[in-house]
Amino acid sequence: MIAQEHKRGELLIAWAQGALLLIWSALYALAPRALPSQAFESVPWTLAAYGAFIIVRLILIYQNRLADWHVALSIIVDIGVLMLLIWSFHLQYGQPPAFYLKAPTLLYVFIFIALRTLSFEARWVLLAGAVSAAGWSALLLYAIVAQSDNPPVTHDYVHYMNSSSILLGAEFDKIVSILMVTAVLALALRRTQQLVLRCVVDHAAANELSRFVARGLAQRIARAEAPIEPGQAELRSAAALVIDLRDFTRISRRLTPREVMQLLGEYQRRVIPLVQRSGGFIDKFLGDGILASFGAVIVNETYAADALRAVDAIASELETWRATRIEAGLVAPSFGLAVSTGDVLFGAVGDSTRLEYTIIGDAVNFGARLEKHSKIERVTAVTDSATFELARSQGYASTERWRFRLGREIAGVDYPVDLAVLIEEAGRSSNGPRLSVAATV
Incomplete structure (x- = not known):
């Protein structure tokens, strides 16, 4: 040049x-x-x-x-x-x-x-x-x-x-x-x-920083006119997407360190571009888990719809990935996804020597609980009905794989929750009414 x-x-x-x-x-x-x-x-x-x-x-x-x-x-x-x-x-x-x-x-x-x-x-x-x-x-x-x-x-x-x-x-x-x-x-x-x-x-x-944090966040940090201090935060309406490989700890004990990293690499290389393509930002990697946000780093009006579109794309991609690994005789862990929405705090946490931008709030905690509950429901992905209807109002067109499951008890939540769940291709006979575009809870 x-x-x-x-x-x-x-x-x-x-x-x-x-x-x-x-x-x-x-x-x-x-x-x-x-x-x-x-x-x-x-x-x-x-x-x-x-x-x-x-x-x-x-x-x-x-x-x-x-x-x-x-x-x-x-x-x-x-x-x-x-x-x-x-x-x-x-x-x-x-x-x-x-x-x-x-x-x-x-x-x-x-x-x-x-x-x-x-x-x-x-x-x-x-x-x-x-x-x-x-x-x-x-x-x-x-x-x-x-x-x-x-x-x-x-x-x-x-x-x-x-x-x-x-x-x-x-x-x-x-x-x-x-x-x-x-x-x-x-x-x-x-x-x-x-x-x-x-x-x-x-x-x-x-x-280089955008390889470690979201590109929009990297630009924000690079263009900051004053030093970023811990505790600086903004209140945003956003969606939190939690993605996790199931039983990964047990599976990793059976694999060599090299095989563990190869497995994680394959999984993350498939998930990250789909999150970004849907307008989301990777917040952090939690071992085999991934926390992504929509509408926090950059404010937008379709954060819930974007998050569910990402769920559809990721679920389809990971199902194909699992089938490919099974056919090749390799370990193929199942996965779970959960989306929740609400007001979150987006800002810097830590101290002057080590800072991290992240999202904090009930929506994030609720998303983590929903992801764990997806194992009990034996479904690929789960969200609460309020988030699902919000996504619809923002232009999300649901597929026939989404079903309602009403009045579910969620660990750590002291009230029954109406859920929308995404079933696997092989599990379309799971209980619960199918969700159509006009469905209501």
Whole structure:
């Protein structure tokens, strides 16, 4: 990526050089001349050679063959051509050499210096400024030496402005301006590089962080303007989804550590994308259990419907996964899912040395109890009827695998609960009425 951006920068510089060449050619063609018509004119040849140099440079850029020394040579050639054009003014207009020192064409050096910021390397800006200052110093020295028999140097500003004399202070001002602009641009470029580097590092850190926490949460942490403190929380209406492999502790004792991790990896690789695809966020991994939330990290109006859509997709995927493992003669644990909804606190818990974003509230605890109760009901997934009806009102279209089971006793809950349960494909004869879109409790 860096190489591509460097190439784009050099291309922009090359095309800008081409544009300047066209401008200079047009100005030279329109400018009056004091030279005899048969006199040799160096400017057209210089511009032609500069055009050929630009073409060669473009070819090298497109072929990815532009080396550092090519860039340095290009800077020297740019400034050299400009200084040669300025030097030629006293010949073109039949004036003493000091005449060209007043040419406004010197301002083009600032264009050449600024162009080098497109390469995003301060060293090329510094080189362009140094070459420009040296070039103008050389022209100044030539103007003084060329008229040694009649020194053109003056200290009278009015005389300087109305003659071809040289005011050393004015020329030093030009050189200082070139060097100061160069230093400012190089410093600004350097600071920009540091800022971009910090942004890249922060972006990479956020991407890396999103592997450990939900992407939306990672962005929230990365963009926080103030340090995140434990106890900061927001009240949200959300859904909690609890997923668990049944009898995993007993099963893991029969497997090697490698086999245990492979089993967990297969299971999690199937579940996580389905949660995310349904708009949910993984809150935490609890061994073989997974806690996911909908509507907590990012507020949405269909959190219950999204959670049940995730249940449908996960149940179907894990049933296929179990069948595949059974066919291959591998351990295939059953699973349970539960969804509950309500007001939850979403925020940071822990202390200043170790923080964790999570959801807290009765809905989470109730979801955990429902998941455990799914074993008693011998079903794939379970939710309370209120959550089911809320999901329907949010656009969830239930399948025929969902059934009502009324007045169930749930461990840890001191009142009977009406449930909606998702039965396995092989268990469609389970007791309880089927749920249709118009069903009511």
